Amino acid sequence: MTMKLFSKHIIPWVLLATVLLVVSCREDDVIVLTEYEPLPMLDSLSSFSGLYLLNEGNMGSNKCTLDFVDFVQGQYARNLYAERNPNVVKELGDVGNDIEIYGSKMYAVINCSHKVEVLDARTCKRLGQVDIPNCRYVAFDGGYAYVSAYVGPVGIDPNAQLGAVFQVDTATLEITAEVTVGYQPDELLVQDGFIYVANSGGYRKPDYDYTVSVIDIATMTQIRKIPVGINLHRIRADRYGKLWVSSRGDSKSVPSRLFVLEKDKRTGRMEVSDTLDIPCSEMEICGDSLYLYSVAWSDASQENRVTYGIVDVRTGELLSDNFIKDGTEADIEIPYGLKVNPENGDIYVTDAKNYVSSGNLLCYGRDGKLKWKVRTGDIPAHMAFLKKNN
């Protein structure tokens, strides 16, 4: 009886279950397709067709993605790259760190993929890539891209990992020159034939770098280092030729600060002219207003302290310590990116949340009221406007 039952029941089921498990269930992975979401906005009169947003993606996840706010269609396109470039192995890459448009090309600096991805700015189709180790930020001048990188060529002392700035011909995408600068350079900008580079020294903690390197483009050599403050990060120019440099501080005794650099009237060289006791994580200058936010961890309250401020670049005065006027800043867990639309004054703030889930892009009007909010990729961070004539 038993035997019969078992030969009847168990054996066939064991076999069937095994076979089913073996032959079914796993399919080819399909590339991740772009998702579209309508936005309550239409700005077809704008000279911009839209705004690109680069999501960093957590380190090792290979989840750097590219989104687009379409001003003309009034919609949000999430994750464009894989669909537009299905043949690129392992997609856009790991940890996007900067995005800029120059002419008809878009440059995405992908830090942990050690490359600058060059795309057609309109179609997002890949034009090529420039391999630069541990690249961070990009700036342009006279047909060349300048890319800062945390590590330059290995020097005599292998422990001193000095950074570098690479010069890339935007026509050929070839590296044409390379200059060693300070330790772990971050943002850079070009003004009057010089490249100014904010050195962080992040790998040398607690012995941070504290200088801005000055490179003469004509000779592609570092001509001097301006002492500013420890652990520098951002560097932007206002319309009066002043440079605004942010320092991260050391998250202990030295707080984050904002420095102003001006040409010394006597020597004609850039020097620190003002130190503002305003913490700054990210900034964006628009006209005479410098928009910024800062995030500082408070050990006492076990919370992040966040401010959204506006500084008058003429006076250095903090005009507002909260440009968000409708209380929605409470919904932002970690602000991580900032951009201001120079045409209509719209402010874009990104929320990176816990770094390992989708973030948000929030659009505020000039009045500081939330216009719309949309889900992004992981760690939304860097933005670039696409002009209609790009």
Added chain:
Amino acid sequence: MERLCRKTTLVCVAVMLLSGLSGQARAGALSSSDSIQAQSLGEVMVTANRYSEVIPSQKLAGKELQALNSFSVADAIRYFSGIQIKDYGGVGGLKTVNIRSMGTNHMGVYYNGIQLGNAQNGQVDLGKFSLENIEEISLYNGQKSEIFQSAREFGSAGSIYLTTRRPKFKPGEKSHLKASLKTGSFDLVNPSVLFEYKLSESVSMTFNSEWTNSSGKYKFRYKRVTPSGEVAYDTTATRQNGDIDAVRFEGGLQGYLPNGSWKAYVYHYSSERGIPGAIVNNVWRNGERLWDRNTFVQGVYQQDITRKYAIKVNAKYAFDYTHYMNNDDKLMQVDNHYKQREVYVSLANKYSILHNWDVSVAYDMQWNGLSEYMSASRYTHWISAATAFSLADRLKMQASVLATLVDETAEGKDKAPGKSKVTPAIFISYQPLKRYNWVLRAFYKQIYRMPTFNDLYYTDMGNADLKPESATQYNVGFTYAVAPKTGFLSGFHTGVDAYYNLVKDKIIAYPKGQQFRWTMLNLGKVDIRGIDVQATATFRLPLEIGLMTKVQYTYQEAIDITSPSDNYYRNQIPYIPWHSGSAILGLTYKDWGLNYSFVYVGERYNQQENIEYNYVQPWYTSDISLVKSFKIKAVSLKVTAEINNVFDQAYDVVLNYPMPMRNYRLGIAIEL
């Protein structure tokens, strides 16, 4: 389609088990569960437990364990239900185990009875433990439900016991010598030697050594298609920097005393390996290296003082050294050294009040020290009290309570406040009908896991104010066993459990300021509900053919209920599949053995949000091994050939860490 086939799978497994049961109910005649297991699994008979457990463990032992195509303990553990393995791939890749979705840190791993510690990050890499000299692996949910144990053994949400081969001498035998060599894919060379010697009637010694060398190179493949089915990309590359060179020495002395026993053990492991790293766009190799040395000496002494009173003493000293280096010139150069020391002593006492009523009290003390890259030390005290009661061998009950006290110091950091927690546990089993070996069981257990040194003090990230993470477990289930004396079926055993776990104050990394600064906070809350099912059957076939089947299935819903404002609220937590299972089919004929094993891990997500972008396809592998034994006078010879991942599946267990595709292994062992 995906969902449909998933359901089909589930239904099949369920129907299979039910049909097994319905057949069983009519089978009748029974004996005790222990003997059935021993018989049905055909395992080498192990020394019987002197004190019966309320809820027995899942066990892999003897020939069954050897027949699996498993290289390390981590490979073998995949055949237990309720377990998830995180495997970074390859011979040297990190392999950690998670029980019932509560997290690696809630799992206690015991090597010959004493817990393996890692005060720095709380994780034990099971890939480091080779199966070469392991005789038995047992998995207990909750705890080993036997009261005569050290206090610390009451302190995990789940426990794995690894027991090395115990010398057993036949009359007239004085020594055993076993030498083996494994080789195969990944340029593996793995010789080992085992020597057992009988020093006297009551004292014996063992010595075992093993060398593992592998280039860690294997082909992996990433393929994507467009929605229309065209190939978007299809790339095959070779895994780099996954090499390993490791040696292990173990030595033991064991002896029997009148009404007692003792055992002393030395373990040393030393390795150098590459850390292969994540495969991301434009990055196909990595420059991280790791050297580690783990050394420990431990001893156990057990003695019946009177007929009613017995003691057990455990002691251990461990020294671990880790050297981590990143010499990729594109990245930050790192060269860190860590040293960990551990001193542990334990005294357990058991007293039998009546023949069916025991009580026990145990006290354990441990000191942990971490030095070099960061300095911290900790004293932990565990005090347990437990009682066990049985009635007619059909009702078994056990209750225990554990107090844990922690006192810390850290150099140059805020000292974490002292912590103390008291946690109860209750285990019950009941056999309602004397004629049928159908046993109902249930347990309730509360447990805390203390923050690790990294959680508390790690540069920038650590948070000295962390509270312990807590888990509460509820489990109900049954086992059923039958061993017909005649007929086709010779043994059948099944176990079904349903459980609910709640993890509170889960220690998670929380973003702090800019630039990937994190801090550790007690923020998480996870609700876990699951069902574990396992069944084993052995069959009588003509012509000396032996057939054994073993099936295991787990369903789990482990959802994040931290905060309704999170966009992953009530989503399945990362890397926990809803469905997972395994099947083993073993055939023996005279000196031949053929084994087929199958592991299935269903769809899951690689991040907290259950969205398409984070979706991970199921993976399943089939492994086959063929074993032939020879006997030439007193020498036995065994040759094993294995094919793993027969169907050449390209899969990741952890995102961007590709696993090996089809691979081979050949082994030869000589014993005299």
